[in-house]
Amino acid sequence: MANDEVASRAAVSPRTRPGRRADAARHVDKDRLTLDWYQDKIVQVVVFLGGISAIVFIIGIFLFITREGFSFVVEKLEITEFFTSIRWQPTSEHRPTYNILAMIAGTASVTGLAMVVAIPFSLGAAIYISEFARGKTREALKVLVELLAAIPSVVWGFIGLSLMNPLIIELFDVPVGLNVLNAGIILGLMAAPIMTSIAEDALKAVPDGYREAAEAMGATRWQVVVKVVLPAARNGLLAAVLLGVGRGFGETMAVLMATGHSINIPDSIFDSVRALTATIAAELGETAVGSDHYQALFTIGIFLFVVTFTINLLADLVVRGVRKG
């Protein structure tokens, strides 16, 4: 129907008026002023607005969390102390203090352990799926990994709480099972599927010609993997690890439930810790809007935003490097 209209419009000779004949461009514009033309333009604008929405939201997130924490950051925050003192005592009656070193240590130790767990397994699994598995096995493994990535974080937290906790207490004979080890393993299991799929994508992006050339020279599959595929996919694999780190850093519910949530610089993996994200989740609901405590929590949010933003940017640059190289 609309197409017919277009066709009929094209058949009609352009409307012309003597005075405008010289201005060819405007004359064409005039000719196009039909309903379809307007519809097209309106859609173009709407779609463009949708397109820039992601930018708007990212800027919005930064502006709104900065707005809520702004006066605290400007007036009361001592940057050095904020990052180097472990004293987070928001409810102290004499002198409440808001410093986050202990939480940084908590987040870092849990994320670090998670990466120790996740990196070998996810890279190993990615290599197996991409280079060794064939046909149905490969499809099945990919689907399984995708399903693993879908398990909600609160379920992981619950698993840490109810399955891992008694298991750790029994196995290692420690009084509390909610600690760095517990959260690290949980977080590792959470991050591994995502890292596996990104790493697998990176391996898949290596052209088959590379593999065939190496095999033609008599290399075994394993030699192809080590000498050809891995070096070629290096940047993509690095990006997978970076994104895994970012994911671990920003995870909230699972670490809230599995770390033990106590302010502490850990000496061993059996110490309870507290994560930056978990602190916000646990405390924001109980603070008065605009209070120092409330603003300090938003300040942590700003810090989290900046760090994850940097990690994502870095990962993107690394991947871009692989496309150019």
Added chain:
Amino acid sequence: MFQATKRDVRNKNVEFLWRLLFLTMTVLLVLPVLIILATLIVKGGPAISLGFLFLEPTNGMTEGGIFPALVGTLWLVAVALLISVPLGVAAALYLSEYAPDNWLTRVINLAIINLAGVPSIVHALFGVGAFVLFFGFGTSILAASLTLAVMTLPVVIVTTRESLLAVPRAFREACWSMGATRWQTIRRVVLPNAVSGILTGVILEVSRTAGETAPIMLTGAVFFLPFLPQGIFDQTMALSLHLFVISTQVPNVPEHLPYGVALVLIAMVLMLNAASIGFRVYLRGRKKW
């Protein structure tokens, strides 16, 4: 004539060992999760009944069912979808059909990646600062769903863009050459061919949205409500938050209850995902080009 040299034999053995190692790693990656699933089914299975699904929690949440939480999750997901799907599809249309290869497009792509990478609790803070306080929606379904919508927007954009790009360019060119405008081409040729792919992405988004906890616990979901939400400005219970609450905040909950909630939640999410994957495989088999 071709006899394996010592070196060939060694290579073969090395190859076999490495292959075995990687296989083991893959199995070890998958195995714990299968064990966990089995445990959830064994321990949570007995809790599941019609009463569990369709009754309210009673006696300080130590007995009864999860009906208000289920309904709340449906509300949150539905409102979030109403917001994020049109927005996400528009963004994907722009990126696949209109966007020139310039700095703006690169910035948009970067923003999408970053939006997906921002921690969920930071999304929650954004929701509090923007929707709850600045726009004055209060802690409500609307504020929570808006937060969820912003958070899951990248999922919609990325999956939709992929299914749009999968429509061959020749389809568009044929349409343009008939004199159709861009929008006519999109509406009559591109979208009909991509709609099932978009649907797959939407199912995926539903599963993501249903499982999120941190963004809603500060913006609209509450621990316990004695009634069902009546509109988008009410607060609500939610399944994911309910699991957190009864496993950490409420004393003396019998063990099978949180297991039951976890089982319902994970079953919901995994079934949605499986549906999405199955749908995708089916479509791939059916594709004519």
